[in-house]
Amino acid sequence: MADYDVPEVKEYAVVPLPKDGVMNHLSPFVAKPEFQEAMGYVGKKVHDDPKKMPEYVLIDGWKEKALDKMGDLLGRYRSLQVFMDSCVKCGACTDKCHYFLGTQDAKNMPVARQDLLRSVYRRYFTFAGKYFPKLVGAKDLTEDVVQDWYSYFHQCSECRRCAVFCPYGIDTAEVTMAAREILAHIGRGQKYANEIIGKVFTIGNNLGLPEKALANVLEGLEEDVEYDIEVEVKFPLDEKGKDILLVTPSADFFAEPHIDGLIGYAKVFHQTNTSWTLSSIASEAGNFGLFIGSYENMQRISMRIREAALQLGVKRIVYGECGHAWRVGYSFLNTLAGPFDFLDQNYPIPQHICEFTLDKLEKGELTIDKSRNDDKTVTFHDSCNVARGSGMGTEPGGQFTIPRAVIKAVCNNYVDMEKDTIHDVTFCCGGGGGLLTDDLMELRVKGILPRATALINAKEEHGVTHMAAICAICKSQFTKVLPYYGFAMDQIVSVHQLVSDAIVLEGQVDPED
């Protein structure tokens, strides 16, 4: 078991006293130079001795290169320049971060984390900082500072909850992204994120699931569904001339409860006679380029979706349940990979699967027996990137109402968690933004505290038995980490798993048990 304590759950999230440096021991593994180079970065290895653990150091001339990169980013993103200049240290953000609430580390107060970068910015990019550094809190860039960057900018999940409360609208996520981009340019890329991006380019998805394996999984699902309910539901792959290309996180082909959500999408398409296909080129909706703050990689990853849509000749693109993919898809896809003038302009480009399903529910095209979910009382976790980084449908706030409307259409028992933990002030699952890796497990266990507290309260006050989400990261983080707080893995469900459980297909024969 872990050599750290699981935080104690109190009735309400209590703002803890800040402590200095209690989390500075935690950093993610560093990406190998070969992975770095494949992405346009650099890296340096200390030795080639297979009998010793690998060790990676900062590249030669790292300081100059870091400052050059910072200057480059300040020039490219006006927002970053404003965020560096405009903080007045009002403190509104200090108690808004789940990682601060869960770890108590003073540098996990968003303002303090940002100041790790801001103090160096002041030293080298402002008049006052160049000549009177001590007066303005400006700091020299040293190896210790880089180490602090590497540690604490990987203790931010870029969830942007703090930004909601900032009177100046400073977006901490963009500060974290800039810091990670600088780090990647001096040999401090993060292993988890960068290896995954490498797999997207070489194999086609985050998981590293080759086409043959993907086809095998989909065939297996067709068999399973037919065995379960005696209906031939198809999971088409690379079929040309279909109406819809479904892009979904590769976790939907692999993990639980994600895969049950995929079955739900397929059943919805089946019952509504929708012509659709998956693609082996774009067998991943996720885009870790966002997490590492790399426009170039984010664009390269997005282009696969365009390429797949063109090759397959589809008319529409629908996204499965993936939080950050939806942010990239909804907010940036046209800039990154557009124009999508070859798609049917009568539909949103792209459209979210929840939006698609709700439309069909409202038109009465789905046969739903809500009582099939009567064994559950469900709540919904708003995933950060959907909640604060996107919209859905045609109305403001659709990203909150549409998934809930889908759940309520298929479940009789639904309740929200406390209102300061949902919608645009939702708490992160604790594993987002490229931190869903075992080397950061301590952070994940501590960072889930505010969400776990709200869920425990919902369980005690309203008898909530299941929490649904529309993000692969959230689902994986919850199934792995909520057991530390007394929940079972199968209490976490996909929204389309609930749809799948309630839908009744024509000719369906239910298993006897």
Add this chain to the structure above:
Amino acid sequence: MPFEANGKTFETDEEGYMVDLGSWEPDCATVMAELEDQPLTDAHWEVLNFLREYYDEYQIAPAVRVLTKAIGKKLGKDKGNSKYLYELFPYGPGKQACKYAGLPKPTGCV
């Protein structure tokens, strides 16, 4: 850390996964499991052997669902579920069993 099996040294990454997956041999599994105080029984080997077969064909670990289905077919329905696999491999069948079987670690949002 690197480990020794059959008089040879095997390189691992930070998380204990073998670097050269092609050099895997059954003794590697035994040694890696021993290092984590997880003795391997026949029941563990049923899973490891299936993982090896699947990996040979598909170059990746099977999805949990594929694994449970295969184990269920082979060993009976009562064993074809995640609970049984987690009893054998408490750190998760996907990750712990893959490590011993010399498969790459499943990555991504899993």
